[in-house]
Every structure is written in C-alpha cells, then in structure tokens.
Amino acid sequence: MTIIEDVNPIDEYIRQFPEEVQVLLQEIRQLIKETAPEAEEKISYQMPTFVLDGNLVHFAAYKNHIGFYPAPSGIEKFKQELSKYKSAKGSVQFPLNQPIPFDLIRKIVAFRVAENQATAKNKQKKSKIKDKSPEDYIRRQPEERQEHLEKLRQTIKAHLPEGFQEMMQYDMISFVVPHSHYSKGYHVNPREPLPFMALANQKGYIALYHLGIYADESLLRWFSGAYEALEIGKLDIGKSCIRFRKMNKIPYDLIGELCTKMTVDDYIKLYESV
DSSP states (O other): OOOOOOOOHHHHHHHHHHHHHHHHHHHHHHHHHHHHHHOOOEETTTTEEEESEEEEEEEOOOOOEEEOOOOOHHHTTTTTTTSSSSSSSSSSEEETTSSOOHHHHHHHHHHHHHHHHHHHHHHHHHHHHOSSSHHHHHTTSSSSHHHHHHHHHHHHHHOOOBBEEEEEEEEEEEEEOOOOOOOOOOOTTTTTTTTEEEEEEEEEEEEEHHHHHHHHHHHHHHHHHHHHHHTTTOOEEEEEEEOOOOOOGOOHHHHHHHHHHOOOHHHHHHHHHH
C-alpha cells in the first residue's frame, strides 16, 4: 500500500531554488511564523503568503533578489530603514549579494500583525453598530464626507416622487417602497420593504445605488449621456452603483433630475417585469 503524504505548497515553492536561496527563504518563513504564530500560510499570487485577518505579507525569490511584500503601509512605516533598498508602493527588494535584514523583516511583520488586528477589531465594532437614523449614520462618517452625504440625501428627498420612504436598510440610508404601498416586499426578504435608492459612504468613495438604472436600460443611457455632457470626468458606475470619488465633482442637479424620472408605480411595474 502506497502512502501519499500531503505536500506543503510553500515547501514545494522553496525547493525550486538553489540551496543557498532555499536557506534564506526558509529563514524568512520561520521568522514570520514566529512573529505571527496565528497566521496561516498559503500560495497566493504565485508567492508564499501569510494570512491573518486578511493578507499579512508575501515573499518570493528572483534571480538577483528576494521580494518582500508587506502592503503599502508596511513600506511607508519603515521607509527610512528601507531607503537603501529598491522599493515600490507595496514591495521591497533585498539583493542576494547582500545580507538579508532579518531583524527589519521581523519588525515589519510585527507592525503588519498589529495593523491587521486593529483593522479587524474596528470592523467588528462597526458591524455591531446599527444606526437608528440617517442622521446617526452621517454623524458616524469622516467629517470631510458628512457635508456631501447630507447634501446628496437632501437632494434625493427633495426630488423623489411621492410614495418613497426614507429609512435605514442594510446599514445604508435607503429610499424604499413601503409595505403599505407594495405588500409583497423585497423578494430576497419579503419582510424588508422594496429598496429603490441607497446612499453609503465607502472607503474610497460615496456610493449612490439606484435600482431603476440597473433594470431600465433607457434610463441608464439617459443618465450616462447627461453625465458625459457635464464634462466632469468619466462616469464610474457598476450595475446599480454610482461611485463618486471626487467630492467636488458630484453632480447634485443631475442626481436630482435622476430622482424625478421614476414614480413608485413605475418602479413597481418595472420590478415585477424583470
């Protein structure tokens, strides 16, 4: 009977290099395991990768150097110590003809562990917070975004046809068709009212969701053309999500006009036809 042993993909990766490089790779691997004992190792982007509350660090061997990838934050934090090495936004090269700075690598890994754990903890805290009102939601956002979120909110409220209702839904400021007008509710969860528009602050942008644009191609063509005519840059849109990355380029008047394009009854008819 032949016993087939599991092959560790990182061992397999390391074995393809000359013995002297294998020794360096194994030492880097071991110090990462010691510094981040709870991290899991795997191959990602064709490189040995350690994961702890998200990607922690990657490393890889090349002809003349070992690449170390501690994310842009790791490079930025230790930019002075790394200044003697060739680096990019999220990577640094350690030449094979020079001593590998193991102590510095250990410090960077420890920083990334603390960073990832803090980020995960903040996400966990935020996930437990349920804003009771749009005002609560906006107050909890970064100060530089609050004015724009509130202005978008008021623009929507001022232009939406009668019948839509503002509420917090799916942790976003939402504008829905209430059960009193459409008792069937949202097919995904009939206990929820039918969503129509939503407003949310995301990491790099403000997101405006409009399910009418997603379902009505003619409305999407109109909006795309009207946006292009403003000459304020390329429209950033995906399915029902319009992304505003530059706060000074939010077309409030166009958003207001978009809100007027579909009544509650129009939307219900469209929703049931899809």
